[in-house]
Amino acid sequence: MPIVLDPIGGITQASWTTAGRPAAPTAGQVGFNTSLNALEQYNGSGWNTIASWSTANRPVAPVSGYQGYNTTLLAFEFYNGTSWVGFNSNIVNYTASYLVVAGGGAGGGAGGYVGGGGGAGGYLTGTTTLTVGTVYTATVGGGGAGATTALGASGSNSVLSGSGLTTITSIGGGGGGATSGTNGANGGSGGGAGYSGGTFGTGTPGQGNNGADGSGLLYGTGGGGGGAGSAGVAGGNILGGNGGTGSASSISGSSVTYAGGGGGAAGAGGTKGNGGSSVGGDGADTVNATAGQTNKGGGGGGASATNITSGSGGSGVIIISVPTTYYSNTITGSPTVTTSGSNTIITWTSVGSGTYTA
Helix, strand or coil, rough: CCEEEECCEEEECCCCCCCCCCCCCCCEEEEECCCCEEEEECCCCCCCEEECCCCHHHHHHCCCCCCCEEEECCEEEECCCCCEECCHHHHHHHEEEEEEEEECCCCCCCCCCCCCCCCCCCCEEEEEEECCEEEEEEECCCCCHHHHHCCCCCCCCCCEEECCCCEEEEEECCHHHHHHHCCCCCCCCCCCCCCCCCCCCCCCCCCCCCCCCCEEECCCCCCCCCCCCCCCCCCCCCCCCCCCEEEECCCCCCCCCEECCCCCCEEECCEEECCCCCCCCCCCCCCCCCCCCCCCCCCCCCCCCEEEEEEECCCEEEEEEHHHHHCCCCCCCCCCCCCCCCCCCCCCCCEEEEEEEE
16 A cells, blocks of 8 residues: 555554565555565665554553553554654544533531532533643532531533643532521522522523522421532422432443432421432431432432431532543542443542542
8 A cells, every 4th residue: 555645634654564564665665564564664674664553552650751552542652751742643633522510519408407408510511622632621510518517519510621621620419508598609509598588599501490488387398409400499388308319420331420419408397309310418307418420410309407417519520431442541539440342431430539640
């Protein structure tokens, strides 16, 4: 096969089998030997194989400037002292999918009455272009801490960033309102209001939904926190409001629901609200409030007068799905790495930072 020059696809080397090598090569002549699956060069008296490797078997401790041929990517690459960089323009960029979920907000503390459910962490998913050799940072947000008398703590943002990438920031869920006159906090999804008088927190468009109001009628109830799939449910005369539903993603290879809102609490004789999609925590009545699910960004359940500590919000998660052909195996932060079909799935679950080098 002759050399092919393509302004879009780059340079394709001449190729031959061992038996079909050029009959009269010149010193310095280079081509790809399909029998050896390696590049080789004629030195004037014989053929020498040029260093080559697959993506999974790159040199373990390369020095800066080390070069070779990647048989997985079918392109030359070199080590720049930090990461591998491709020479061939057709592997400079590739498309990856992402899921970025922020930490959920805590439910509202009782404050002598009942609290609203915490809002779910912001939920963002889609595709983006990664550039070979670029380091991308994943920062996973934590859930808000439970409260006793005050507004529940909001969750922390989760962020995916890197050079050339429009930073993807999911907003932490808003904390639930604590008692009469206390509003739920705004966030990725808004927190529910506590016992009558406050108003719900609002969600961030494209990431989540509003929380809901509580009620001061009869037993007193808290509103549900918003979820990625729907708004929280308002508290009624007897029933605490349910948390808003979450949203499902199959980026990991199977369908998983994230970012459900926390349930509102109920006073003595009333019934708690349930967490959204079983991801948000349940509100309290005669039993304690529960926390939002870890690594799913669930909002925590609101507290009641007899069970005064609200449920904490669940921590967030960041997942990147890249074509296995391009997976670099250069990661930090101890993410879980799995495969699904033709993709490699990188999942960060620990609160804090990790990186992936494309």
